[in-house]
Amino acid sequence: MRGLYDFVWIPRWENSVDLSPTQVVLAGVSGAFGSNDTGGDTRTQIYGADLLYKWKSANAEGGFPFVKWQTEFMYRRYEAGLGANDTFPVAETFHDWGMYSQVVWGFKKGWVAGLRGDYMHMTDSEFTDDLERQTRSRISANITWYPTEFSKIRLQYNHDFFEENFFLPGHDVDSVFLQFEFILGAHGAHKF
Amino acid sequence: MKRIILVSLTGLLGLVLPVQAKLNVVATLPDFGSLAREVGGDFVSVSVMAKPTEDPHFVDARPSFVVQLRTADVLIEGGAELEIGWLPPLLQNARNPKIELGKPGRIVASENIRLMNVPANVTRAAGDVHALGNPHFMTDPIIAKAVAQHIATAFGRIDPANKATYDANYQKFESTINAKLQEWGTAMLPFKGQQIVAYHDSWPYFAHRYGIGIDTFLEPKPGIPPSPAHLAEVIGQVKAQKMKAIIVEPFHDRKIAERVASATGAKVVDFAQYPGALPNTETYIKLQDALIARLTAALK
Numbered sequence: 001m002r003g004l005y006d007f008v009w010i011p012r013w014e015n016s017v018d019l020s021p022t023q024v025v026l027a028g029v030s031g032a033f034g035s036n037d038t039g040g041d042t043r044t045q046i047y048g049a050d051l052l053y054k055w056k057s058a059n060a061e062g063g064f065p066f067v068k069w070q071t072e073f074m075y076r077r078y079e080a081g082l083g084a085n086d087t088f089p090v091a092e093t094f095h096d097w098g099m100y101s102q103v104v105w106g107f108k109k110g111w112v113a114g115l116r117g118d119y120m121h122m123t124d125s126e127f128t129d130d131l132e133r134q135t136r137s138r139i140s141a142n143i144t145w146y147p148t149e150f151s152k153i154r155l156q157y158n159h160d161f162f163e164e165n166f167f168l169p170g171h172d173v174d175s176v177f178l179q180f181e182f183i184l185g186a187h188g189a190h191k192f
Numbered sequence: 193m194k195r196i197i198l199v200s201l202t203g204l205l206g207l208v209l210p211v212q213a214k215l216n217v218v219a220t221l222p223d224f225g226s227l228a229r230e231v232g233g234d235f236v237s238v239s240v241m242a243k244p245t246e247d248p249h250f251v252d253a254r255p256s257f258v259v260q261l262r263t264a265d266v267l268i269e270g271g272a273e274l275e276i277g278w279l280p281p282l283l284q285n286a287r288n289p290k291i292e293l294g295k296p297g298r299i300v301a302s303e304n305i306r307l308m309n310v311p312a313n314v315t316r317a318a319g320d321v322h323a324l325g326n327p328h329f330m331t332d333p334i335i336a337k338a339v340a341q342h343i344a345t346a347f348g349r350i351d352p353a354n355k356a357t358y359d360a361n362y363q364k365f366e367s368t369i370n371a372k373l374q375e376w377g378t379a380m381l382p383f384k385g386q387q388i389v390a391y392h393d394s395w396p397y398f399a400h401r402y403g404i405g406i407d408t409f410l411e412p413k414p415g416i417p418p419s420p421a422h423l424a425e426v427i428g429q430v431k432a433q434k435m436k437a438i439i440v441e442p443f444h445d446r447k448i449a450e451r452v453a454s455a456t457g458a459k460v461v462d463f464a465q466y467p468g469a470l471p472n473t474e475t476y477i478k479l480q481d482a483l484i485a486r487l488t489a490a491l492k
Contacts, residue, residue: 016255021243024254056252058243061443062415063250109417109445149415 008034026052038088039081048074064109071101080128087130094123094133110146115139122165129167136162142177151182215351217266218291220275221248222466223330224268224301226476227340230365232347235354236266244466245442249415253278261286264297266350268343271300272307274327299346301339305329308396331465332397333376333480337369372477376484377402383491388437389430389458391444394465398483408435410448418448430456437490439463442470459490 014028032046050072057065075097080088098120106112118138125133142156156177164170215236219225225240232238239260242251261267261282269275283291290297307325329335344362348355380402387405393414399406408429412422429435430452439461440449449460463483464470473479 014255018254018256024252024256026255054252057246059245059443060250061247061445063247063252 006035008032022058023053023055026054036078036081039079039091042079042081042091044079045077046074047076048072062109064106064111066106068104068106069102070104071099073097073099088128090127092125092127094125096120096122112144112146114142114144116141124165126166131168134162134165134168136160150184151180154179154181215265215347216263217268218260218264219268220251220279221270221330222468223336223476223479224270224299224339224343226467226474226479227336227343227365228266228268230476231340231344231358231361233357233361235351235357236347242466244464244468247443248274248465249277251275251278253282257282258285261291262288264288264291266297266299266346267291268299268301270327270330271302272324272327272329273322296346296349299343301342302327302329303342305335305338308400309393326393326396328394328465329397330476331395332401333369333373334401335397336476337366340365368477372480376480379484379488380404383488386491387433387435388439388487388491389426389435389449389452390438390463391440391449394441395439395463406439408433410438410440410444410452418445423448423452427452427455430458437461437487439487441465461486461490463487 010030010032012028012030014026016024016026018024028048028050030048030050032044034044036042036044051070053069055067056063060066076094078094078096080092080094082088082091098118100116100118102114102116104112104114116139118136118140120136122133122135124135138158138160140156140158142154144152144154146152154177156179158173158175158177160173160175162168162171162173213235215232217228217232217236217238219228219238219240221242222240222244225238228236228238241257241260242248264286267283269279289295292298293300302324307327307329310325311323330339340362344358347358351358384403385405387408389408389410390406391410393406393409393411395406408426410418410423410426412419418426430438435456436458437460438449438453438458440446441464442462446460446462452458453460462470463486464473464479467476467479468474470479470482473482
């Protein structure tokens with residue numbers, strides 16, 4: 001323990017404005033600062049910003065219809081130290097950033113359609129061949145049905161673009177997710 | 193020097209007090225807001241969280257509501273789990289000791305009200321049922337009168353200087369409701385015993401007050417959207433019992449009610465629980481006037 005330097009600091013500020021009785025905007029900035037585990041004195045700084053816009057009909061039933069547009073941006077300065085494991089053979093500092101933006105539309109009670117784009121930029125390195133460090137982007141579309149407030153079934157299609165880096169070639173990936181989720185216990189409208 | 197300070201302080205208080213004199217009242221729903229305005233008159237400033245046209249079970253917990261609650265002197269809620277999905281997180285964030293449960297600034301309207309349809313067994317198989325009973329009690333004007341009295345007592349306790357005015361305003365409201373009840377009762381009398389259809393089970397108190405039956409619903413179970421099979425069953429019931437009206441609220445899918453109406457000859461009647469949801473219904477009494485006028489017109 002070396003004092004305050006060992007803590008992880010996570011400041012967050014957010015504010016909200018009601019644009020009209022049916023429209024709200026929520027904006028926030030956040031950060032996380034602390035040591036990482038790649039060396040004795042290596043640090044990571046993360047900065048984030050986010051924006052949420054929501055419209056909900058004045059005649060909403062069960063929370064529908066609504067439109068939500070959400071965007072988040074994140075930047076990371078990452079000091080990779082030498083020797084903690086084999087991933088980083090030399091000490092390097094990475095400047096990585098990424099963002100996503102999604103629109104979801106609750107068009108009918110229990111039905112939500114979504115469109116999302118993601119982009120993640122990784123500093124290219126001639127030293128680490130970490131598979132996770134490949135700049136990529138994704139577009140995806142999904143449709144979700146909530147048969148009850150306790151469960152959902154989602155069908156999602158994704159197309160991913162992986163960009164070429166020093167070690168890895170570029171390639172595309174298509175994927176389809178079918179997701180079923182149910183919860184027990186507290187939920188939106190009632191405690192029991 | 194002391195005198196100057198004293199004079200300045202008095203001057204400041206003189207400036208500040210008239211502003212503080214108004215009780216800052218926040219109501220979860222527009223019906224409580226309307227009663228608070230009737231009882232509080234010029235001594236209260238009332239803000240309402242839910243819109244009159246939206247489903248009261250699902251109100252967005254907006255950050256601006258936290259700000260309203262933080263500065264509130266009084267919070268009026270229905271209780272009985274109607275606002276359970278959105279009020280608790282707002283209160284937690286507002287951290288206002290004046291409106292904590294049990295404090296004079298917290299008015300729970302369902303207190304001392306006998307709720308109808310308390311389920312013997314709470315099960316999800318029955319849909320979105322309320323464990324404490326049906327929370328739509330304000331549709332009965334006699335219960336609204338009791339709630340207004342509750343509000344007047346609470347206002348008088350928090351602001352004793354204006355207690356006489358709150359009591360007088362309540363008396364005025366009470367006599368208006370009493371006179372109106374005669375009028376509404378007379379208008380509804382010819383239809384006593386008639387069955388009508390509702391989209392959601394929001395009207396047992398209203399039905400009980402006027403002696404009509406509202407036991408057929410477009411929703412198969414509370415909170416569960418109407419299915420074609422269930423609607424076919426409802427159409428059969430409407431025809432068999434010669435029901436003349438289908439009441440829908442602004443947040444319900446009117447097209448579904450219209451479909452049943454065209455298959456049966458019943459009329460769709462736009463109804464609302466909350467003042468302001470229909471044209472010219474900005475007060476509780478005006479809303480009841482409109483409901484009785486609309487329903488009697490459809491049942492004739």
